[in-house]
Amino acid sequence: xxxxxxxxxxxxxxxxxxxxxxxxxxxxxxxxxxxxxxxxxxxxxxxxxxxxxxxxxxxxxxxxxxxxxxxxxxxxxxxxxxxxxxxxxxxxxxxxxxxxxxxxxxxxxxxxxxxxxxxxxxxxxxxxxxxxxxxxxxxxxxxxxxxxxxxxxxxxxxxxxxxxxxxxxxxxxxxxxxxxxxxxxxxxxxxxxxxxxxxxxxxxxxxxxxxxxxxxxxxxxxxxxxxxxxx
Amino acid sequence: xxxxxxxxxxxxxxxxxxxxxxxxxxxxxxxxxxxxxxxxxxxxxxxxxxxxxxxxxxxxxxxxxxxxxxxxxxxxxxxxxxxxxxxxxxxxxxxxxxxxxxxxxxxxxxxxxxxxxxxxxxxxxxxxxxxxxxxxxxxxxxxxxxxxxxxxxxxxxxxxxxxxxxxxxxxxxxxxxxxxxxxxxxxxxxxxxxxxxxxxxxxxxxxxxxxxxxxxxxxxxxxxxxxxxxx
DNA sequence: CACCGATGTCAATGCCTTGGACTATACTTT
DNA sequence: AAAGTATAGTCCAAGGCATTGACATCGGTG
Numbered sequence: 263x264x265x266x267x268x269x270x271x272x273x274x275x276x277x278x279x280x281x282x283x284x285x286x287x288x289x290x291x292x293x294x295x296x297x298x299x300x301x302x303x304x305x306x307x308x309x310x311x312x313x314x315x316x317x318x319x320x321x322x323x324x325x326x327x328x329x330x331x332x333x334x335x336x337x338x339x340x341x342x343x344x345x346x347x348x349x350x351x352x353x354x355x356x357x358x359x360x361x362x363x364x365x366x367x368x369x370x371x372x373x374x375x376x377x378x379x380x381x382x383x384x385x386x387x388x389x390x391x392x393x394x395x396x397x398x399x400x401x402x403x404x405x406x407x408x409x410x411x412x413x414x415x416x417x418x419x420x421x422x423x424x425x426x427x428x429x430x431x432x433x434x435x436x437x438x439x440x441x442x443x444x445x446x447x448x449x450x451x452x453x454x455x456x457x458x459x460x461x462x463x464x465x466x467x468x469x470x471x472x473x474x475x476x477x478x479x480x481x482x483x484x485x486x487x488x489x490x491x492x493x
Numbered sequence: 494x495x496x497x498x499x500x501x502x503x504x505x506x507x508x509x510x511x512x513x514x515x516x517x518x519x520x521x522x523x524x525x526x527x528x529x530x531x532x533x534x535x536x537x538x539x540x541x542x543x544x545x546x547x548x549x550x551x552x553x554x555x556x557x558x559x560x561x562x563x564x565x566x567x568x569x570x571x572x573x574x575x576x577x578x579x580x581x582x583x584x585x586x587x588x589x590x591x592x593x594x595x596x597x598x599x600x601x602x603x604x605x606x607x608x609x610x611x612x613x614x615x616x617x618x619x620x621x622x623x624x625x626x627x628x629x630x631x632x633x634x635x636x637x638x639x640x641x642x643x644x645x646x647x648x649x650x651x652x653x654x655x656x657x658x659x660x661x662x663x664x665x666x667x668x669x670x671x672x673x674x675x676x677x678x679x680x681x682x683x684x685x686x687x688x689x690x691x692x693x694x695x696x697x698x699x700x701x702x703x704x705x706x707x708x709x710x711x712x713x714x715x716x717x718x719x720x721x722x723x724x
Numbered sequence: 725c726a727c728c729g730a731t732g733t734c735a736a737t738g739c740c741t742t743g744g745a746c747t748a749t750a751c752t753t754t
Numbered sequence: 755a756a757a758g759t760a761t762a763g764t765c766c767a768a769g770g771c772a773t774t775g776a777c778a779t780c781g782g783t784g
Contacts, residue, residue: 272763320741383681385681462634479710505779546772
């Protein structure tokens with residue numbers, strides 16, 4: 263009667279950082295950010311609740327590794343486009359697509375940068391594109407940060423929203439639309455005026471619009487304007 | 494010996510939502526996001542650990558109220574500028590200034606929108622500016638969301654970074670700069686080429702650049718180009 | 725003046741992160 | 755091959771947190 267089904271000890275080497283990160287990502291994808299915890303991760307690995315601490319110094323450290331995995335996935339197989347602006351656009355779109363595919367993971371890793379190899383490779387590609395475009399070092403550095411931060415923050419924000427509990431998310435959307443519709447014509451005439459359009463704004467369109475506004479300005483500043491088109 | 498200094502019961506009505514939100518904001522400003530908790534907040538109010546639950550349904554509800562307070566502060570005393578693009582710019586800058594003044598609070602309220610009166614007022618002003626600029630309803634709706642989301646997400650991202658533990662923050666910055674300097678000229682030639690400029694990118698300059706790129710495109714699209722200048 | 729609902733307090737639950745001590749085991753060294 | 759050792763997995767425990775439900779007290783109402 264004694265031991266109520268003690269799980270057999272895992273063999274040595276059963277847990278690797280790679281496996282742990284993969285399992286964490288799967289757990290986040292399946293159960294959401296709120297349900298994620300170190301004990302759960304340990305159990306999902308078939309190990310002790312605290313086993314993960316042998317490979318990562320803490321929860322934070324682990325999440326950083328998950329963030330890097332996301333970026334790896336985002337940039338996998340990427341090659342620069344012929345026109346530099348397309349390269350920038352494509353990298354931004356890849357970040358967003360990956361974050362939307364793993365919203366919980368993206369929401370948790372948040373605004374931290376990882377400087378893993380994936381990120382460095384993307385940085386090099388972006389900076390190369392900007393140098394191609396004719397920008398000098400200082401300006402290229404600034405514009406690289408603008409574009410990269412835009413992609414990460416925008417995508418991260420969208421991901422954070424999608425990783426809210428479904429009811430919260432629904433309530434948020436419904437509440438916003440209601441607030442628009444109910445806008446008082448006297449105190450909020452402009453909201454009232456376009457109240458029918460506000461709920462129809464599409465996230466994809468929003469991102470593409472922001473990206474286009476940003477890149478159009480950069481293309482114009484580069485002097486390439488009219489010579490090449492990008493999409 | 495019995496009662497080891499029992500705190501006297503608070504008088505009825507001592508706790509109001511307003512006071513609670515103010516105290517929460519102060520606590521966040523002073524001790525940071527990581528140190529914030531419902532028990533601490535209760536104690537800081539001189540009340541029981543669980544007293545706050547009489548006024549807010551939970552932590553989330555409270556943080557939403559804090560977020561709304563931030564926006565109130567951001568838009569306090571604002572009046573539209575003569576030129577519409579200046580109005581947009583000013584609103585964005587105000588959001589950022591407030592978020593940077595309260596990084597922990599901003600980081601916790603994250604990408605949630607509050608639809609409090611402050612937010613609605615700002616929305617109305619922004620949309621009014623865009624209608625002034627000549628945009629039709631659908632485009633005004635999209636551009637409003639682009640500009641508002643940009644301001645909130647960018648500022649929120651910066652705030653989140655600033656609300657990291659000081660050592661983490663320092664390590665992050667130092668690590669990034671180190672990674673740039675150490676970039677291998679063969680595998681990362683472009684990072685290497687501008688390695689001296691990358692650490693010098695200033696957050697204020699970054700935000701202003703992004704804002705300018707965005708608004709310049711919008712001004713251009715409006716057809717106002719050349720007629721008026723904005724800053 | 726007795727009620728009653730709102731507001732503050734208390735006690736308790738179940739989860740979490742993290743640290744320290746313990747143990748089995750694969751590799752190393754001879 | 756025997757012994758030693760560092761590592762990887764396990765166990766246990768401390769301390770904190772969010773939240774809930776029962777209880778107490780107090781102001782206003784009829």
